[in-house]
Amino acid sequence: GEKLNSVASKYTVSDTQTTFQKATNWNNFYEFGTDKTDPAHNAHTLHTRPWTVELSGLVKKKQTVGVDDLLKYRPIESRVYRHRCVEAWSMVIPWDGYSLSELINFAEPLPSAKYVQFISKVDRSQMPELPSGYDWPYSEGLRMDEAMNPLTLLTFGCYGEVLPNQNGAPVRVVIPWKYGFKSAKSIVKIVFTDKQPKTLWNEINSSEYGFYSNVNPQVDHPRWSQGHERRIDTGFLPRTIPTQMFNGYADQVASMYTGMDLKKNY
Amino acid sequence: MPTRFLPYAKVLVHLLCLVPLFVLLQRYRSGALALDADPVSTITHFTGNWALWLLLVSLAVTPLRRVSPQLSNLIRFRRMLGLYAFLYATLHLATYVFLFSGYDVQAAMDGLRAGHPGVVWENFKLIWPTMLGDVQKRPFIQVGLFSWVILLLLALTSPTFVLRAMGGKNWQRLHYWVYAAAVAACVHFWWLVKAGVRTPWKDTAVLAVLLGARVAWKALDNRRKAGLVASRAA
Incomplete structure (x- = not known):
């Protein structure tokens, strides 16, 4: 894809990086099919230009910004994050973007705004494989402090290139201490709310997909242990490694959850 | 099918059943x-799908035979199909044990090459608690x-000499459990996919038709027998 000019960031882990091939051919992006190899085959039908993101809800002034303006708004950083899927596989991916907090400050939310909701694109004509039985559009959300955490990345690219469609082009978020489904792809709308927003997987099955969904090896998914993960990087077979609390980002995020029972608020 | 073609047909079915393994x-x-x-x-x-599909094919034998007397030879293939279903189910289980659960295949291979077969077991002990959990x-x-345990029991009792030793009735009673194995395999499939994914519906529909055909046959058979009794009484 098209190259992005980015600068190296201090938010870079030293784990072996997943190959571009694997990271772009193994995706959960149900709008393009429910198999993990479907999005790579099907997502080419998504038009990523023109593309706008609506900033609405509890903001000083509702506005719509073009993705090219967002790209130019702040310098793009290259950050290497661990990416942990709730299905117990993980990757290490160099993402390109800047902290979501920059955009939130630009949006000027009202003091009453406590949560941020991300709405993804849904368009049947561009998504012929769109499965029924889901409450489209895809929706995810964060508490305001989580959204403002510098680790939360407004992401335009990976591996130094603009995002491939299957990875959530043209703009997505990446929240490295949470299970991957929290990191909404192909965002068209960001809504500021005073109540915890509805999120797609949580609505479908709240016992398997909590609102917080922080990576937590002590809280098992009902169908498998979360104590370990299968790291997909460069080898033929994924390696099984222990999962770290908050995916190894406890230093930067644990303080946001002090006093909370993380077994209840999974 | 004329009996003289049977040996060739058997070779063909063997080869067909091995094609998926070869492709992999x-x-x-x-x-x-x-x-x-x-x-x-x-x-x-891949292995899980083929295990289930071959199991369904083996369950199709009996209903198909009832369609036409010319298909009655199909019974000669049923054991073979069932055993191949067991083969793929075993590969599926082995994939879970040796590739999925974190078993260190590389270390085990290195150990074997270096002449320390104990490493194979040592590595197994490491993953045992996870699997038990x-x-x-x-x-x-x-x-x-x-489902796999049932298929194992059916495979172990599949040789003709075991059938003779068990007696036809007992053997038949045990082998009815194949229905439980097939249902369990479908349930396994439904329970592992994420909410909203309906991939297993095709396999489930085929199983429903195959089981339904048996129920329908049984009902017809009972009516026919009842009719016979009635006409004799008259």
């Missing part, structure tokens, strides 16, 4: 499998394992 090995050797982000997942689904806590694994 070929994908490994050509490097195509290595392009998959998670080849283990591919192998797991899986079996205790995860219903989809329990039901899958249940």
